[in-house]
Amino acid sequence: xxxxxxxxxxxxxxxxxxxxxxxxxxxxxxxxxxxxxxxxxxxxxxxxxxxxxxxxxxxxxx
Amino acid sequence: xxxxxxxxxxxxxxxxxxxxxxxxxxxxxxxxxxxxxxxxxxxxxxxxxxxxxxxxxxxxxxxxxxxxxxxxxxxxxxxxxxxxxxxxxxxxxxxxxxxxxxxxxxxxxxxxxxxxxxxxxxxxxxxxxxxxxxxxxxxxxxxxxxxxxxxxxxxxxxxxxxxxxxxxxxxxxxxxxxxxxxxxxxxxxxxxxxxxxxxxxxxxxxxxxxxxxxxxxxxxxxxxxxxxxxxxxxxxxxxxxxxxxxxxxxxxxxxxx
Numbered sequence: 001x002x003x004x005x006x007x008x009x010x011x012x013x014x015x016x017x018x019x020x021x022x023x024x025x026x027x028x029x030x031x032x033x034x035x036x037x038x039x040x041x042x043x044x045x046x047x048x049x050x051x052x053x054x055x056x057x058x059x060x061x062x
Numbered sequence: 063x064x065x066x067x068x069x070x071x072x073x074x075x076x077x078x079x080x081x082x083x084x085x086x087x088x089x090x091x092x093x094x095x096x097x098x099x100x101x102x103x104x105x106x107x108x109x110x111x112x113x114x115x116x117x118x119x120x121x122x123x124x125x126x127x128x129x130x131x132x133x134x135x136x137x138x139x140x141x142x143x144x145x146x147x148x149x150x151x152x153x154x155x156x157x158x159x160x161x162x163x164x165x166x167x168x169x170x171x172x173x174x175x176x177x178x179x180x181x182x183x184x185x186x187x188x189x190x191x192x193x194x195x196x197x198x199x200x201x202x203x204x205x206x207x208x209x210x211x212x213x214x215x216x217x218x219x220x221x222x223x224x225x226x227x228x229x230x231x232x233x234x235x236x237x238x239x240x241x242x243x244x245x246x247x248x249x250x251x252x253x254x255x256x257x258x259x260x261x262x263x264x265x266x267x268x269x270x271x272x273x274x275x276x277x278x279x280x281x282x283x284x285x286x287x288x289x290x291x292x293x294x295x296x297x298x299x300x301x302x303x304x305x306x307x308x309x310x311x312x313x314x315x316x317x318x319x
Binding site: 007010011012013014016017019020021023024027028030031032034035038039042043046047049050 | 111115116120125126127129130133134137172173176179180183184187188190191289293296297299300303304307312313316317
């Protein structure tokens, strides 16, 4: 337990070190998630468009 | 009079290659490479983080705050060389009109902006305990801030222009003009008196720190490069799906998945 607290405190520099690593982790996570979400968005938008095109033209009237 | 006398079928082939062949083959090849890239970049960054936080010795002057170096220096290096690679993509697009180069240019900008942001923020956090200040308007810091604005400018310029072709050309020009900033960042610590220390790493020179400190730094630099390429290729694949929507192979992929 003592070891853990000295590791977290980092000789008084803990706040600086952990915030720097934390911000880096957040920005990395954003960069990983962002293209995954964009891909989903693009694919579902394109699928909707394809389905609309596939519908026969006179179908709305019936 | 035509300058080149290529037979028509070759011109058609070349044209076809430029228009369709490149994005599709990029999509397929990168799809096979990416799992390996994800694993390699994840492993090297994880190794570097554990090493720098848990095993690197304290610096005799800076104490524990030296651990910030392991995320600051790689971010600063990749921020600059990422910009150089993006500018090369811009030049390729301007000269040869290769569509995939414009995709590369577009997709590098947000990643580069993120990494430049990290270089600035981690630098500020490191500066506080070592220099006693978060920020000074010295040459190294200011030119790196300009680098961030260049990346953001490229993103903004593209989103402001409707026509993809002219947006591609304009952003490529801006990217190329911004290259002037790179030597300014690099040599700022030699040209002007700055608070920022000279580079801790340069090719072909022995690092000015013990091996137990620079080897983990090298691992982190490698990890950041791999991560940059991984994110770059991932974003490019998404953008290819977006741009090549009218092609059969993308429509088949959309319906199939």
